[in-house]
Amino acid sequence: MSSRTNRGILERLKNGVVQGAEGYVFELERRGYIKAGPYVPEVVLDFPEAVKELHREFLRAGSEVMVALTYYAHREKLKDVGRENDLEFMNRQAVRLANEVAREGDALVAGNICNTWAYDPQNVKESSRVVRMMYEEQLGWAVEEGIDFVISETNDYLGEALIALEVIKQLKLPAMVTLASVQQNQTRDGYDYVEACKILADQGADIVGLNCDRGPETMLPIIENIRSAVSCYVAAQPVPYKTDTRYPTFESLRTDSGEQAFPLLLEPFLCNRFEMADFARKAQAIEVNYIGICCGGAPHYVRAMAEALGRTVRSSKYSPVLELHPVLGAHVEEKHKTFLADWKG
């Protein structure tokens, strides 16, 4: 194990908000390195520099956690793309890449596991055995490569999340366990999101909350209830899309012509950087401890969120100074006034 940093996740959380950043799969798909559909992070083996670059961009933008890109790098998913034999190498390599970039700053490395699609509420006993084996296998490699804590995320089932939690605790690592929130109020095995987080907290999760699926507007009200229900740390990592009461998740968003926008027609629903900055401020105000972003996330959002939290980060060097823009700036030269008039129509 490498010694990356002296301050672990729990110590940092004790001292204030920890900022995270995710959405690696979505962003690397947009950049042409991951296939939409299976969404398996083959990029880890095929274009490791692309993964490192995105880690680096998030690091410069203020993320304090490099999340190893092992999302969907599990047995079930690799079978789908015929790369089952690459399973171990893909997992180890993902953690190595995260470590390499984390060392460039003072960042933590999180091992990452997620919903497996193997958990079956109709056959809990047998499917739990399979899920546990997948998690033990993935996290075993991650621990050998060196991680500071584990993020178990987009959990559809409380039952599956509890298996993840048990495996993380067996490894004696801090556990952040966050739920998917695709359904209105409850997990797929019928637990209200708030109740499910309470159970996870009671079972020893260090950080609980939600990630993915919901944009700021529809995630924050649930997070607020989770905050009131648990005494452990709370995480919120929404998607940067304008979900609302009618379409509470990005999976439910519909285009003007009624098509499902998820996952390839989502651009018209993107939040802007100021809206994500506003989310960060609101999350901090209701005492969320781990503030991040999920699918759709990109470095400009992360920087805006960091600055909203009062931080100056490496990429703040290039934060906007529109006063220096020749047309938009305060001291508009005479020759530009006509352009400005044209722009405004």
Ligand SMILES: [Zn+2]
């Ligand atoms: Zn996501």
